[in-house]
Amino acid sequence: MTYRVKSDFLSVVVERGFLADCTDLQGLDEALLAGVVPAYIGYDATAKSLHVGHLLNVMLLRWFQKTGGKPITLMGGGTTKVGDPSFRSEERPLLTPQAIDDNIASMQRVFARYLDYGEGATGALMLNNAEWLDGLNYLDFLRDIGRHFSVNRMLSFESVKSRLDREQSLSFLEFNYMILQAYDFLELYRRYGCLLQMGGSDQWGNIVNGIDLTRRVLEREIFGLTTPLLTTSDGRKMGKSASGAVWLDAAMLSPYEFWQFWRNTTDADVGRFLKLYTELPVAECDRLGRLDGAGINEAKIVLANEVTGLLHGPEAAAAAEATAREVFEKGGVGEDLPTLALSAAEVGDGISVVQLIVRSGLAASGKEAKRLIADQGARLNDAPLTDPGLMLDAAALAEPVKLSAGRKRHALVVLADQ
Template sequence: MTYHPKSDFMRVMIERGFLADCTDYQGLDEAAAKGGMPGYIGFDATAKSLHVGSLIQIMMLRWLQKTGGQPITLMGGGTTKVGDPSFRADERPLLTPAQIDDNISGIQKVFAKYLDYDGVENPALMLNNAEWLDGLNYLDFLRDIGRHFSVNRMLSFESVKSRLDREQSLSFLEFNYMILQAYDFLELNRRYGCVLQMGGSDQWGNIVNGIDLTRRVLDHEIYGLTSPLLTTSDGKKMGKSADGAVWLNADMRSPYEFWQFWRNTTDADVGRFLKLYTEMNLEECERLGALAGSEINEAKIVLANEVTALCHGAEAAAAAEATAREVFEKGGVGDDLPTLVLEPGELPVSIVQVIVRVGLAKSGKEAKRLIAENGAKIDDAPLSDAGLMLDAAALSSPIKLSAGKKRHALVQLG
């Protein structure tokens, strides 16, 4: 990238590693340099929380606001009824309007941590595309909007092509998704003067569609910017861990477990993740990322603290670090570990069932394999008996269960 930006926004996008592609670097840079530029990212409401895979997009919106632009968080109340087929092997399960509304209320909680909706000159906007999609008249929409789309061109997009090449069915409902997302950009430009759509690089085709449509219908110049689709250096998709998705809402993934996810970052990813997921200056990110040996572990703690403080608050980050040090350095149990409370009526209970219920394994089979491979501990001692039953005597005080060196949980009587 040899382009030298004029705007703070584009400089941050390039220097910190947010930029995969852009429809017009110079045009977008000039629009950002004027100040107050509205830009949006859409979030479909397929679950009650976003996970770490969406955090790069949330940070892009945060930087847009910090550099003087106006971030728009667009909830997909309308588009979630259809489901984005991009790079999926199968059709998404359809959700009811009540499920979608419930999911949106859960997702909205996280944005208030990263964006300011009312206390600044450039307040963020929280919108829902159901506002304009729910009331569409189908025949009018086909005539006014559908005529601008070439099916030949839509079939050429990689997200659609990859599905068809595998001879997997793509329903007409899903095929409409890219038209609806393009229409979102048109409506946001018409209603709010929005000139930028951002998203992961898998959204490139959808973003370009929206730019083309808005130029054709309104003759307005608008822009698209995509971020790289992140995988960890060992090839895993960002946002997933051994025990499932790393959710951003505290009621779905505790701040301690969230902190642990970042603390367990592989050495090669530390510098890159500090640039993307924290606001530390670039020199410090590079210095920490270049550490080697045991010193890199302190850099990982800095990463975990900074990311957790943004998502859950500084107190939660400090508590998670204190618990981790208690558990790993002193062999204690800490106050903040995931905890399973058993009622006396549930006893006796098998250790395999407890390992699953506390979240250290996804199934009984996995729990048994963990024990067989010497990966499980009970109160820091090897657990070798998969047939062990826990009774009231065993639980007279809380017990600590561990899976490997880094995942721990408590079990106690209620």
């Protein structure tokens, strides 16, 4: 018989599609019903910003707080120095301590949009595992913690096994990562009474390690919950666009481009994404997801507005929609389009349209830009672009130039000196 959850948080998790697996669903449900439960998700500081691939679990933390839990965002100031080998084909490049600190400071701004770090029983905590990892004595750690881990079992985890099966190198440094992450869970329980670790389903082995370690060292039962690893209905990895990662920091991706990513959602994904990435009632998400024709396009605008509003604010979402309508419905330029500003020196006697397409982010390479032109997918000021050898001089750029790749991706090119 399938267990029916009773707590508010797990009801949301099940109903909205966040649940992939849980180590003890009934035990966790009972703990949530008994009082405020601290739970954490870990984030290594490998980039200056979180991206859309992180957003599912950020929303999970937000729901956790909204339903009475105490969320912990654990920044990997210590573990980033090692690097998570999970499903990586090669070792991550090692970052300096200063770069790690800078990345953490940048990521904190994104978390503050979704979580309340104020005082109180459910106030979120931002912690850094360097606090306990940086000062570890290696011999003591091996004796007290390392003895609880079986190398045979660690080799069986899919994240490690997949690397070894492909005969790809796995350094001893990376192999230590799963022990350090397990130790994080133990320390968070000791220091903050943290009962739950959450994460993507690729983190299942690491989460179970932490639960086993805490049981062995402290004889305490704690819990793990994972979310599904999302792909779009057409098989693409969630969070990737044609021009690269979809960053959550406005300095790395404009609110308009972020809005446009969601507006371009495949029809079949609209209902599912509304439930995962917005706070609209489930019945409304289902209703919008069932629409077709012009209706599903309006549902995509609702999705884009809701997700962008949570991250960048309702005003940014409204401005992005206004720009999109100006560009798509009226054929205009739109003030909020991604803009490439060129100096007169950069333009010189002329700059190729292929180079402009690449530099504006509409194509990843010159070869891709030329293919776009050959396939009749490129436009210049809304007119078909057919000549890959076209050069634009300062006179041609006296007014902003609009470049388009397909019907949905646009950018402006302007002279910065104007």
